[in-house]
Amino acid sequence: MGIGMPPLDQPTTTGDNEPYVFEVARGRGWRRWLHNPSALIGSIIVVLVVASALVSLVWTPYSPLAVDPSHALSGPSLRHLLGTDEYGRDVFSRLMASSQVALFVGVLSVLIATAVGIPAGLLAAERRGATGQVVLRLADILYGFPALLAAVVLAAAFGASKSTVVLAIGISYIPVFVRVTRSNALVVLNSEYVLAARAYGRRPLAIMRRHVIPNIMTTIIAQMSLLFSLAVLAETALDFLGLGTAPPAASWGTMLQSSQNYLGNDPLLTVWPSVAIVLCVLGFSLFGDGISELRDVRGHR
Amino acid sequence: MSEGSTIFDVQRVSKVYHTRSRHAHAVTALNDVTFSVGEGDSMAIVGESGSGKSTLSRLLLALEAPTSGTVSYRGQVISGRDERELRDFRRRVQIVFQDPMSSLDPHMKVHDLLAEPLRALKIEADEGERVRELLTSVEMPVSSANRYAHQFSGGQRQRIAIARALGPSPEVLIADEPVSALDVSVRAQILNLLTELVHDFNLTLVFISHDMAVVRHLCMSIVVLYRGNLIEMGKTEELFASPREDYTKELLAAAPRIRAVRATRGVPGREA
Numbered sequence: 001m002g003i004g005m006p007p008l009d010q011p012t013t014t015g016d017n018e019p020y021v022f023e024v025a026r027g028r029g030w031r032r033w034l035h036n037p038s039a040l041i042g043s044i045i046v047v048l049v050v051a052s053a054l055v056s057l058v059w060t061p062y063s064p065l066a067v068d069p070s071h072a073l074s075g076p077s078l079r080h081l082l083g084t085d086e087y088g089r090d091v092f093s094r095l096m097a098s099s100q101v102a103l104f105v106g107v108l109s110v111l112i113a114t115a116v117g118i119p120a121g122l123l124a125a126e127r128r129g130a131t132g133q134v135v136l137r138l139a140d141i142l143y144g145f146p147a148l149l150a151a152v153v154l155a156a157a158f159g160a161s162k163s164t165v166v167l168a169i170g171i172s173y174i175p176v177f178v179r180v181t182r183s184n185a186l187v188v189l190n191s192e193y194v195l196a197a198r199a200y201g202r203r204p205l206a207i208m209r210r211h212v213i214p215n216i217m218t219t220i221i222a223q224m225s226l227l228f229s230l231a232v233l234a235e236t237a238l239d240f241l242g243l244g245t246a247p248p249a250a251s252w253g254t255m256l257q258s259s260q261n262y263l264g265n266d267p268l269l270t271v272w273p274s275v276a277i278v279l280c281v282l283g284f285s286l287f288g289d290g291i292s293e294l295r296d297v298r299g300h301r
Numbered sequence: 302m303s304e305g306s307t308i309f310d311v312q313r314v315s316k317v318y319h320t321r322s323r324h325a326h327a328v329t330a331l332n333d334v335t336f337s338v339g340e341g342d343s344m345a346i347v348g349e350s351g352s353g354k355s356t357l358s359r360l361l362l363a364l365e366a367p368t369s370g371t372v373s374y375r376g377q378v379i380s381g382r383d384e385r386e387l388r389d390f391r392r393r394v395q396i397v398f399q400d401p402m403s404s405l406d407p408h409m410k411v412h413d414l415l416a417e418p419l420r421a422l423k424i425e426a427d428e429g430e431r432v433r434e435l436l437t438s439v440e441m442p443v444s445s446a447n448r449y450a451h452q453f454s455g456g457q458r459q460r461i462a463i464a465r466a467l468g469p470s471p472e473v474l475i476a477d478e479p480v481s482a483l484d485v486s487v488r489a490q491i492l493n494l495l496t497e498l499v500h501d502f503n504l505t506l507v508f509i510s511h512d513m514a515v516v517r518h519l520c521m522s523i524v525v526l527y528r529g530n531l532i533e534m535g536k537t538e539e540l541f542a543s544p545r546e547d548y549t550k551e552l553l554a555a556a557p558r559i560r561a562v563r564a565t566r567g568v569p570g571r572e573a
Contacts, residue, residue, distance in 0.1 A: 199395065200422060201388060201391035
């Protein structure tokens, strides 16, 4: 499904004389994207994070797990760009490897949340009667159940791991998607073009596929991007608390956690993962904002 | 006039909307309305906003069922029917809405907007060919097919909406205030286009409006709704010559003073 903006060519001025308000000053989709600072900065950061995760799969300057006690807690140098931690592991390599964890948890938890939340939201919008109410109440119950608590329960039941973090965050974001999907779908379902579609015999499922989903897709994608950044934040928090990634493996949360013991000796050790977290979260939020801003241009007319 | 068979037969139709608001329990949108539309007729349904005109159009399209009474199309009751049984009806009766901004999916190119009814109704046709035909018949350039509705002006959009309605070759066109959302300067163009199309394609027209001048120009007969009640009906010339009801006279005056009407008539919608 095309999520790209339609090409906005030069305005047509044939026939009826009604002014064109929006289309005039704006170029094609990608050019508008480049002219939108938050979208531009957001996408640069997103590309950086994704690239570092991908590169770290095959190459990091040092193995993120390689211990070198003789060079423990060495500051930034040419050999170790961002220095080493308390076991002499290369911080830069560990930061890179950590972006894998962040992306893994972010992508999977958002996928879980959308896989359940979007269909449930569509159902709640289509069936406004008892079924819709049941779906909404279930979402409310889930909403009242914090991700942290879910993570503690899951970690207690299955042991702390990346998968429990994914599950906990994913489940806790389901209600967000139920609500966003439902409210946006309701707007589309109440529109005259859906009424027109019904008048030429389109059935509910086809209306969902042809009208509702394409029209709410940009909002959903913006929301996904936003929740992705929140998921990264939640993941680092859970790791920090020891409910996620187990210690030898690298993640921004565990790095932050272990660095706090050396805050006095080597404060930079705390700075690096923090910067990574902030950048990543900021990047994906800006990216999401960019998408919704571009969408607004066409939303108003 | 309507020498042919009856197209729509509306028998004692009422529509009550139950609201969730605690203040008003139910709104009577239509109250015991009876009239019929003959083949080849052009019938106007007039009344101020809130008179039940749009509700009536939804009932005629079988998009909603009346609370009581029946709506029949060519002798067959259409209200409350299963969609499968309505397939043929859906092909034969099409609608043009008031606001072409909201009646055209912003996400679809004009080609898809026009092809959708053909696909939904499984009409065998060369899609591209048919779309070109339709655009030509509403006097739009064929190249419009590659654009989105929001790239056109209001009048052009309404042409697209009309083309969409013509797609399945309907015999009835319901036009729900098709020009009231448009610039005054383009209204005449769209009305002329409608008149031509109704003539060329031999359409039965149900024209919903509050603009008596337009109605006089376009329609043979008139039904006057006031607060859900059918208060007067008749041939256009007769009704214009000698309106029986005060409310109709008010409508005929260029600018109906609604407040004055209320004062003299009370609230007839609540009487029954």
